[in-house]
Every structure is written in C-alpha cells, then in structure tokens.
Amino acid sequence: xxxxxxxxxxxxxxxxxxxxxxxxxxxxxxxxxxxxxxxxxxxxxxxxxxxxxxxxxxxxxxxxxxxxxxxxxxxxxxxxxxxxxxxxxxxxxxxxxxxxxxxxxxxxxxxxxxxxxxxxxxxxxxxxxxxxxxxxxxxxxxxxxxxxxxxxxxxxxxxxxxxxxxxxxxxxxxxxxxxxxxxxxxxxxxxxxxxxxxxxxxxxxxxxxxxxxxxxxxxxxxxxxxxxxxxxxxxxxxxxxxxxxxxxxxxxxxxxxxxxxxxxxxxxxxxxxxxxxxxxxxxxxxxxxxxxxxxxxxxxxxxxxxxxxxxxxxxxxxxxxxxxxxxxxxxxxxxxxxxxxxxxxxxxxxxxxxxxxxxxxxxxxxxxxxxxxxxxxxxxxxxxxx
Ligand code: ATP
Numbered sequence: 001x002x003x004x005x006x007x008x009x010x011x012x013x014x015x016x017x018x019x020x021x022x023x024x025x026x027x028x029x030x031x032x033x034x035x036x037x038x039x040x041x042x043x044x045x046x047x048x049x050x051x052x053x054x055x056x057x058x059x060x061x062x063x064x065x066x067x068x069x070x071x072x073x074x075x076x077x078x079x080x081x082x083x084x085x086x087x088x089x090x091x092x093x094x095x096x097x098x099x100x101x102x103x104x105x106x107x108x109x110x111x112x113x114x115x116x117x118x119x120x121x122x123x124x125x126x127x128x129x130x131x132x133x134x135x136x137x138x139x140x141x142x143x144x145x146x147x148x149x150x151x152x153x154x155x156x157x158x159x160x161x162x163x164x165x166x167x168x169x170x171x172x173x174x175x176x177x178x179x180x181x182x183x184x185x186x187x188x189x190x191x192x193x194x195x196x197x198x199x200x201x202x203x204x205x206x207x208x209x210x211x212x213x214x215x216x217x218x219x220x221x222x223x224x225x226x227x228x229x230x231x232x233x234x235x236x237x238x239x240x241x242x243x244x245x246x247x248x249x250x251x252x253x254x255x256x257x258x259x260x261x262x263x264x265x266x267x268x269x270x271x272x273x274x275x276x277x278x279x280x281x282x283x284x285x286x287x288x289x290x291x292x293x294x295x296x297x298x299x300x301x302x303x304x305x306x307x308x309x310x311x312x313x314x315x316x317x318x319x320x321x322x323x324x325x326x327x328x329x330x331x332x333x334x335x336x337x338x339x340x341x342x343x344x345x346x347x348x349x350x351x352x353x354x355x356x357x358x359x360x361x362x363x364x365x366x367x368x369x370x371x372x373x374x375x376x377x378x379x380x381x382x383x384x385x386x
Contacts, residue, residue: 012039012199013074013087013166015060020069022055022223029055031223032069037167037201037216039074042193044202044210047220048246053203054171056220060201061169062086074166089160093172095152097144097159104140107131107158123162130158133195134188150181157192167199174209186212207247211235219243236354241363244288244356250319252288252356253329255304259285259357268325269305274367275353281366288356289349291319294331296339297348304329304347308339322347 020033030052037043045053058064060071062083071079078086089110097106108127111118118126131137134154144152153173160168174182174189190213193200204210210217211231219226219234219242227239238244244252257267265272265287272287289304297303306324313335320331322345331347339345349355357366 011164011166012197014039014041015167015199015201016070016072017056017060018070018072020056020059020071021067022052022059022064023067028223030059033225035218035225035228037199039199040197041215042200042202042213043216043218044204044214045218045220046204046207046210046246047226048205051220052223053205053220057169057171057201057203060167061088061090063090087166089163089165089168091153091156091160091168091170091173093175095144095156095176097152097155099144101143102140103136103142103144103147103155103158104131106144106155107136107162110159110163126162126164127158130161133161133192134158148181149177150185153177153185154188157189161192161196165198167201170200170202172204173202175204175206189213208249211247219246221246237365237367238288238356239365241286241288241358244358244365248290250291250330252290253294254358255287255289255324255327255329256360257285257287258283263352265355265357270324271302272304272349272355273302273352274355274357275351278357278367281357284360285366286358286360286363288358290354291330291332293350293354294329294333294347295350296320296331296333296337297346299344299346301346301348303349305344306347308341308343308345310341311337311339320345320347 015037017033017035020030022030033056045056047053055064059066062081066079070077073086104127107130108123111123111126131140134157136154136158139147139151174185177185186209202213214231216228217231217234218228221242227234227243234243235247238247241254245254255267255270257265257270259265259282261282263274263276263278265274304324306322306329309321309323309328312319316335317332318335318337320333320337322329329347358364359366
C-alpha cells in the first residue's frame with residue numbers, strides 16, 4: 001500500500017479565471033472565460049477540435065499570453081508570471097522524456113534542476129513515492145525506448161508528481177495510446193487523482209474521459225463555455241442543443257417541431273408527451289430524447305414513427321437508426337431487435353421525465369427541473385461555483 005500521507009495534499013491550489021480572452025488576429029480562440037476551480041478538483045475542458053480548450057490551458061500554464069482577463073493560482077495573480085514560476089506541472093500527449101536518461105532519472109529531473117536545490121534524500125523519497133503510486137517500481141532502471149506507451153505516459157505523470165505542483169495541467173495525455181491502454185490509463189489517472197488529492201485541469205475531446213474523470217466538466221464551443229457542471233448534470237440537463245448533441249454516444253436526438261398544450265410535442269411522424277415541469281411555452285421548439293430512452297413500440301403508439309435505415313449491433317446493445325421526415329433518429333435497444341431496414345416502426349419514449357425541450361431559435365433548454373438521476377451513473381461532488 002502506498003502511504004498517502006507522503007504527498008503533501010495541502011500543495012493543491014484553486015484556480016480562478018476571470019474574463020480570460022485570447023485572440024489570434026481576428027480569431028477569438030477563447031472568449032471571456034470565467035471559471036473557478038477548487039483546490040483538489042479534477043476539471044475537464046471538453047469540446048470539439050478548435051473550441052479553445054488547449055488555448056485556455058496554455059494561458060493557465062503561461063505558454064500563451066492572454067489578450068485580456070486574469071488568472072489566479074492559489075489566490076496569486078499570475079497573468080504576468082512566467083510559466084516556470086506558476087507552480088504548475090504540465091503533461092502533454094507527447095511524453096517528452098529524455099531518451100538517454102533512465103526512468104528514475106527522468107522522474108527526478110525536475111528536482112535536480114539547479115534552481116530547485118532539493119536535497120538528495122528528498123529527491124529519493126519523492127521519486128520512490130511517485131514510482132509506487134504509478135506502478136513504476138520495477139522499471140526505474142529502464143530507458144524510455146524499453147517502455148510501452150502507457151508506461152512512458154506514467155513516467156511523464158511521475159515527473160509531474162515529484163514536483164508537487166499547485167496544479168497539474170494535462171493536455172490530451174492519453175490520446176497517443178491505443179484504445180485498450182487508454183481505458184487502463186484512464187482508470188489509473190482517476191486513481192492518481194484520488195491518491196494525490198491534487199488540482200488537475202484536463203483537456204480532451206473525448207467525452208467518456210471527461211465523464212469518468214471529472215468533478216466538473218466545462219463544455220466549450222467556439223471559444224465560449226456552453227455549460228459547466230458535474231458530468232451527470234451536463235448529461236441529464238444539457239443547457240442547450242450543443243451540449244445535448246455533444247454528450248452521449250451517440251448524442252441526444254434533437255427533433256424540431258411544435259410544443260402544443262398538455263405537454264404534447266408534435267412534428268411529422270412525432271407525437272410525444274414531454275416531461276414536467278415546463279415553462280408555459282407553446283409553439284416552435286426542439287424535442288431532445290436520448291437513444292437509451294427510446295424503445296420499439298407498437299403501431300399506433302404515441303412516439304416517433306419512421307423507416308428503419310439500419311441496425312448496428314454493438315454486442316450488448318444495438319443502435320436502431322430510423323429515418324423520420326428526412327432526419328435520422330437513433331434508439332439504443334437490446335441486441336436482437338427483430339426489425340430490419342425498410343420496415344416502418346414506432347419508437348416510444350420509455351420515460352417522459354428524461355425528455356428535454358429546447359428553444360427553436362436559441363437552442364437553450366426550456367426544461368427547468370432536473371430529472372431523477374439515471375441508474376448506474378455515479379454523481380460526483382459538486383464543489384464549485386462556476
Ligand atoms: P484541438 O482539440 O484541435 O487541439 P482546441 O479546442 O484545443 O482544438 P485551440 O487549439 O485552443 O482549440 O484553438 C482554438 C482556436 O484558435 C482555433 O480556431 C485555432 O485555429 C485558433 N488558434 C490556435 N492557435 C493559434 C495560433 N497560434 N494562431 C492562430 N490561430 C490559432
């Protein structure tokens with residue numbers, strides 16, 4: 001067992017970003033980002049390519065100068081402080097290990113830099129601690145070329161750990177690994193965070209990573225924060241159609257139509273009773289329903305009626321794709337569905353409490369109250385006020 005007390009958890013610091021903005025010429029990469037990260041929190045900046053997540057991280061690290069706005073780490077204004085004096089450690093997707101140094105030497109490297117002057121005994125202790133937390137004990141004498149990709153990334157994490165930084169900044173650290181290794185490293189990273197109780201800011205476009213790892217997910221698009229919340233909240237209560245479609249594999253089905261009285265949503269091929277409560281809105285709107293909240297119904301049922309385009313067997317589930325008025329709707333159903341392409345089917349909503357309604361013009365959610373949590377999803381502590 002690793003002695004958790006060996007890592008000084010009080011080194012973890014909070015981070016506050018205020019109206020943080022970065023422009024590259026005419027391109028606004030990050031637009032007035034406000035974010036408060038509590039000490040010890042795991043926060044993920046999540047979004048599609050080009051949404052501004054790496055630029056945000058680079059500004060926190062000091063690798064990119066903000067056009068405007070401020071950054072505080074541990075209550076200290078660091079906007080003008082050089083990267084090496086910000087008390088942070090970065091881990092990138094490329095491991096950037098020194099090939100002619102052993103694992104031990106690579107991990108110890110930051111402590112041996114002249115300006116740090118860490119005693120030999122302390123270097124020894126910190127490397128031993130990092131190595132035991134990361135399962136590198138048997139590999140300390142090897143060179144990077146003698147390691148797998150996952151092991152190399154663990155060494156890079158070890159090198160960050162020995163510095164005992166106020167915050168770890170991680171930029172897609174798992175994206176160079178193959179799928180299996182990526183899943184393993186994801187669990188290890190979660191474990192590392194729990195053991196160190198360190199502040200970690202993580203950038204990824206992989207929503208599963210964000211869901212598994214984070215206390216707080218910050219979904220970005222076009223340089224603008226779309227929603228900041230716990231993974232469960234963002235998944236269950238997307239603030240807008242972007243978040244609804246981006247989270248989930250596949251994302252929420254979004255169907256334009258009309259909300260009538262008595263919570264009835266209608267469109268060509270669609271007749272769905274939506275969950276309560278809703279603001280008293282009647283008129284054009286967008287219905288949101290997740291694939292796992294749709295099941296095959298009987299002809300004549302209320303629901304979504306269309307023609308089967310395909311059935312994709314995933315093993316434990318099948319994705320049933322149905323074309324409804326020119327738009328594809330996906331249902332996640334048991335593996336054997338008993339219908340095939342060209343057949344007309346009706347998909348019924350299994351629980352109206354999980355339907356969502358969005359404004360047809362702005363895409364903002366009109367559904368006000370959260371539904372009951374989905375079974376099996378682990379809610380994390382909501383320790384932040386974004
Ligand atoms: P990815 O996942 O592809 O790395 P990202 O979400 O991290 O994307 P950023 O790298 O932060 O996105 O880029 C945000 C926007 O800023 C993009 O439109 C990008 O083209 C632009 N951008 C980033 N760096 C520069 C630069 N040095 N000069 C000009 N434009 C840039």
